Amino acid sequence: MLRWLLTCIALYLLASFYIVGSDEVGVVRLFGRVWQNRVPSGLHYRPPFPFTRLDKVKVRQVRRVTVGMEAADLVVGRQANPLQAQFLTGDQNILIVRAVVQFSVHDPVRFLFAASDAEGIVRRVVEAVLAEEVAQMPVDEAMTTGKIALQNRAQRKAQRILDGRYRLGVTLVAVTLERIAPPDPVKEAFEAVTQARQTRHRRLLEAQTYANTVLPQARGEAQRLINEALAYRERRIAEAKGDAARFLALWSEYRKAKDVTAARLYLETMEEILPRLKKVIVDTQSGQLDVGMVRRQP
Numbered sequence: 674m675l676r677w678l679l680t681c682i683a684l685y686l687l688a689s690f691y692i693v694g695s696d697e698v699g700v701v702r703l704f705g706r707v708w709q710n711r712v713p714s715g716l717h718y719r720p721p722f723p724f725t726r727l728d729k730v731k732v733r734q735v736r737r738v739t740v741g742m743e744a745a746d747l748v749v750g751r752q753a754n755p756l757q758a759q760f761l762t763g764d765q766n767i768l769i770v771r772a773v774v775q776f777s778v779h780d781p782v783r784f785l786f787a788a789s790d791a792e793g794i795v796r797r798v799v800e801a802v803l804a805e806e807v808a809q810m811p812v813d814e815a816m817t818t819g820k821i822a823l824q825n826r827a828q829r830k831a832q833r834i835l836d837g838r839y840r841l842g843v844t845l846v847a848v849t850l851e852r853i854a855p856p857d858p859v860k861e862a863f864e865a866v867t868q869a870r871q872t873r874h875r876r877l878l879e880a881q882t883y884a885n886t887v888l889p890q891a892r893g894e895a896q897r898l899i900n901e902a903l904a905y906r907e908r909r910i911a912e913a914k915g916d917a918a919r920f921l922a923l924w925s926e927y928r929k930a931k932d933v934t935a936a937r938l939y940l941e942t943m944e945e946i947l948p949r950l951k952k953v954i955v956d957t958q959s960g961q962l963d964v965g966m967v968r969r970q971p
Contacts (some may be wrong), residue, residue, distance in 0.1 A: 689721040696733040700781050702726045710782045714815055723815050730781035740803060741771035759856070760804055766812040766841040771852040772827075774799045780842025791841050795831075798839070799848060813870075816853055818864075834945045 694713070699712030703725050719725045741758030760770045776795055778784045788794050806826055810819055835841050855863040861936040886954045918947040 685966060689725055690716060690718050692716050693729060694731075695731045696731050700728045700730065700785060707782055707786075727783055728781075730778055730784060732778050732781060734773050735777055736772045736792065738776075738792050739772070739798075740774060740796060740800045741769070741852075758852075760807040760808055762812040762815055763809050764811045766854055766967065767925050768812060768815060769852060769854050769856055770807060770850065772799065772803060772824075773849045773851055774831075775849070777846055778823050778842060779844050783840055783842030786863075787839060787841050791843065794839055794841060795835065795843060795845075797888045798834050799827060799831045799845075802834070803848075804828045805953040806830070812855075816855075816867075820850055820853060824850055 691699070693712055695714045697714065699709065699717065700707065701709040701712060701719050703720065705726075708725065711717075719727060743757075756770045758771050760768050762768055774795060784791050803823075806823055807815055810823065813825060824847075828845050831848065832845045835843060835845070854860070922936070923938070
């Protein structure tokens with residue numbers, strides 16, 4: 674009997690040894706109060722039950738909660754309740770928003786004792802933040818360009834609330850919008866609007882590309898015409914100056930010897946003109962022609 678009693682006592686004392694896994698920390702309570710708040714991994718000893726109680730928290734595990742759907746629906750692929758995922762946008766439209774929230778535990782004591790359902794609080798805080806943020810955005814922005822910004826704002830704001838108001842000891846790793854889309858009854862209308870917007874954007878890009886191609890060519894052609902006009906102007910000015918100088922030189926010579934200069938000019942002009950002309954001259958009276966090239970005085 675004594676041996677059996679000693680064996681029971683030994684087993685009772687040996688049960689006080691415990692092992693904490695590599696991804697865990699232990700929290701030991703002594704008479705209901707926290708005695709050791711971060712017991713590292715390995716083999717440890719604590720006073721036997723019922724004096725102490727041990728809780729192990731996986732601090733390296735990334736936990737997941739869902740917003741707009743139940744986790745069981747996500748696992749089995751079951752259709753979620755549509756009313757659970759409806760959010761009102763800033764321009765009075767309704768969107769179906771479903772998100773997955775990933776978080777880890779950085780303070781195991783707060784995670785264990787600050788609330789009875791820490792995961793539920795994380796879900797509801799993120800859901801409230803998403804509802805508030807979506808209510809400030811137009812539907813087009815929420816579905817397209819604002820999706821990433823919405824995720825980031827929701828994560829930062831929810832983290833501030835969890836740290837300041839609830840002090841749960843958790844860190845949000847990511848808030849991922851799994852789906853953000855219009856309700857099924859108006860889905861086709863939204864898709865038509867989206868298609869029209871994409872077509873408009875594509876046409877604008879095509880027009881901009883065409884403008885970027887044509888405008889440099891037009892500018893180059895305009896510059897070429899301007900350069901040709903400037904060159905033509907300079908050439909005409911030079912020719913005019915040359916003609917004026919030549920006329921003044923001739924005028925000076927003409928004043929010195931009017932008859933000789935006039936005859937020379939007349940002959941030079943005829944030499945230039947006559948080779949390009951074909952004429953037949955007939956005198957029906959005397960049959961003789963005066964082809965003298967010397968200008969007669971009047």
